[in-house]
Amino acid sequence: MDFSIKTIDAKSASTAHKAIKTGCIVVGVYENKKLSAAAAGLDKSGDIAAALKSGDITGKAGTSLLLRKLADVAAERVLLVGLGEEAAAVSEKAYNLAVQAAARTLAGLGANDAVIALPEVKDRDLGWSIRSTVVAFRESIFRADGLKSKKDTSTSGVKKVAIAVAATDATAAKNALAQSVALANGMDLTKELGNLPPNFCTPTHLANTAKKIATDYKMVAEVLDRKQIQALKMGSFLSVTNGTVEPPKFIVLKHNGGKVKDAPVVLVGKGITFDSGGISLKAGAGMDEMKYDMGGAASVLGTMRAIGEMKLKLNVIAVIPTCENMPSGSATRPGDIVTSMSGQTIEILNTDAEGRLILCDALTYAERFKPAAVVDVATLTGACVTSLGHHNSGLFTRHDEAHDQLAAELLAAGKQTGDTAWRMPIEEAYNEQLKSNFADMANIGGPAGGSITAACFLERYTKKYTWAHLDIAGTAWKSGAAKGSTGRPVPLLTTFLINRAG
Structure with missing residues (x-):
């Protein structure tokens, strides 16, 4: 059209x-x-x-x-x-x-x-x-x-x-139209990736998509394989991949639209291309929808495509850890302890809480870019759906001046586009639920406040920069007769970046 x-x-x-x-x-x-x-x-x-x-x-x-x-x-x-x-x-x-x-x-x-x-x-x-x-x-x-x-x-x-617009608004309207079409193209890519079955949309497919975006919009793409991920000592990420034959990928996609010395905004997207739950196997009903567990990765790629088409004058880096979570004789077990890239150890009490295990190593990796801000995007918890339903994504970040400003920017971008988010708490009291007798932390904190304890887990890996977490488990896709990816939160993320570019 x-x-x-x-x-x-x-x-x-x-x-x-x-x-x-x-x-x-x-x-x-x-x-x-x-x-x-x-x-x-x-x-x-x-x-x-x-x-x-x-x-x-x-x-x-x-x-x-x-x-x-x-x-x-x-x-x-x-x-x-x-x-x-x-x-x-x-x-x-x-x-x-x-x-x-x-x-x-x-x-x-x-x-x-x-x-x-x-x-x-x-x-x-x-x-x-x-x-x-x-x-x-x-x-x-x-x-x-x-x-x-x-x-x-x-x-x-x-x-x-x-x-139709007034002649006096022609220039502004044409600029807005170009951005709107780019946004729609990004949303379409996100929906297409989300809707693909998991035997088509594999970690390799996501990596190839990132390479194509890089080629089309003059970005820089780097895709790390298992040996390179091992060399980085991403033991937490790799633990999720133990039960599958599908090779994991660690994708880095750079849009260098700003000044050379400007600190980048880093978008981190969860890319579980199929989540069976691993040994902590999910119930069979509705498990087909776990192809959408790469919604964070898909929305980050859609956002990168959109800003690439816009030629946005901002440095933005996408970081996407992607793999499957499958059960097998070699799969990670409940009770296993793994060491993350940061050196912190994690007792895995539930292998179905795998998103945070791949994101924590990606968040540690993001430190090397000395970012202006990091926003991770993930279909992380069913608890967020219970809290907010399917209208608002959950927004989590620390409470101080820098983080309050970042939260305000993200919330404003959501209101601008109708792709809304709601700020949820992160407080020290919730960290009590993540205590482990045998490791630095457990990967789950029990059913109470599940989306909050998941965010608290991620927060432990973000101390060196300004960070926010978007839980899109309730907004990334629809079920039932309207089943399909929504393309969210591409409008929120893209508008957030446009506003940052000024």
Whole structure:
């Protein structure tokens, strides 16, 4: 789908929409039977007002009605979308419902092109509206049927979408559109990786994906194999790989978009391409969804692709430890003790708490980059889903000035994009649950506060830099009829980096 910006001269805005030649123009109407400015400009015949008055469309947010061949309107079709109650500006929720309704309708039309002419959103800039529009339309055409022998039936739909803006906003709109398309491309990559079955999306596949991103966007990729990982003394990471024949990989991908001496932001992504639980075997029901346990790695790769396409002027490094967690005669056992790259020893009480075992060595490795900040991203705990459901990712970090600032940046990026997070506590009291009689720490702290003790475990490996942890176990994928990767938290991470680049 191609996106573009259509400029409207402010002096003739009230009538300019009538002259736009397109397969379909999308305008808004309100619940109190009022028309948006663009809709009013099209309604010389009174057909739009009559449709509202008759109840053919209520104006409720997300409703829609298609009209054809309106008098004195150059567009072949006019699509009315509900914007909810009339106000000085449309709410975020109403706008999102409106563009989602437009995307669904246009996906089934015979028109080749369309123009979106919707009003501004309350307390949001033009860039927000453009990003929301692009993401909604790209979501409507995303397909996950690549491995089906017979593809799902889909209509041709609209191929070109233009977003109408005032001529004075043209430059800002074009910049926002370029970023929005790059973001959508990154989300698509994350969804594609997440949805692939684990016999396709292996650690080697993730490594090859990183190499392709490096080639396409002039980054630097380094992939370490088992012998190199052993040389780094990553005993914790390697313990998770003991039960599988699939070779582990340690991926480092560098985007050198900033000044040479600028400290980088490091993104660390958990890449368990299939998690059986190991010897602490998971229940069979729903285990197929453990292909999504590389959601952190997928979102970091999607973010790197997005900022590469944007040519973001910031130094960013992705660090991805990736492997399978499988049971076998050689698998790590509950009760085993391993030594991490940091030299700290870990008593493994549960082999299904493996994400933290690969992340702790990656977090130690990140020290060598002298980072400005490190953010790790992981489908880490079911406890986070219990705490926050599927709406917010869990955000954990220490409480001091630097970490509070990092948390504020991440939370703000989440609110900007609707890819929200909620800050959870990290307190010394929770570390009591990680005590071991035989090692420096245990890898689990019991069922109480499970997402918090997992974060406390990781925190022990981040003392030398500013760090945050995102637990995306509840937000990285959906189950049931809508089963599939969501592409989160690519919007949060990408916007966080854009804001950092200034």
